Amino acid sequence: MSASFRFAVNVTPKAGILDPQGRAVEQSLPHLGVSGVSAIRVGRRVELTVEAANAAAARTVVERLAAELLSNPLIEAFQVEPLGAASSVVAEVVR
Numbered sequence: 001m002s003a004s005f006r007f008a009v010n011v012t013p014k015a016g017i018l019d020p021q022g023r024a025v026e027q028s029l030p031h032l033g034v035s036g037v038s039a040i041r042v043g044r045r046v047e048l049t050v051e052a053a054n055a056a057a058a059r060t061v062v063e064r065l066a067a068e069l070l071s072n073p074l075i076e077a078f079q080v081e082p083l084g085a086a087s088s089v090v091a092e093v094v095r
Contacts, residue, residue, distance in 0.1 A: 002051045005058035006083035009066045012043035017075045046070050047083065055082070 013019045021042035029037055048065075052058035059080060066078040 002053055005050050005052060005055055007048055007050065007059070007062045008081040008083055009046045009048070009062065009070050010043060010079045010081060011046070011066070011071045011076050012041050012078075014075055014077045043076075 022040040050058040071078045
């Protein structure tokens with residue numbers, strides 16, 4: 001018998017690796033009147049559902065995917081985050 005488990009994989013550049021996107025965002029802050037924000041790192045987030053016998057087996061699958069497919073281990077680090085049953089999709093803010 002298996003169950004569904006939700007995870008997010010957050011991938012960011014490793015410390016010491018140049019992050020041109022993060023640098024571009026940081027350089028744009030003064031134009032927006034924002035101060036006191038630094039060390040910006042831009043990455044990506046992948047959310048997925050895994051069918052497995054238990055949470056540990058599901059996490060093993062996610063960690064393998066993160067290490068072998070979703071990140072480049074030479075220049076990126078990843079963090080696996082368990083999610084609740086509901087999607088973590090956030091509704092768009094209407095202005």
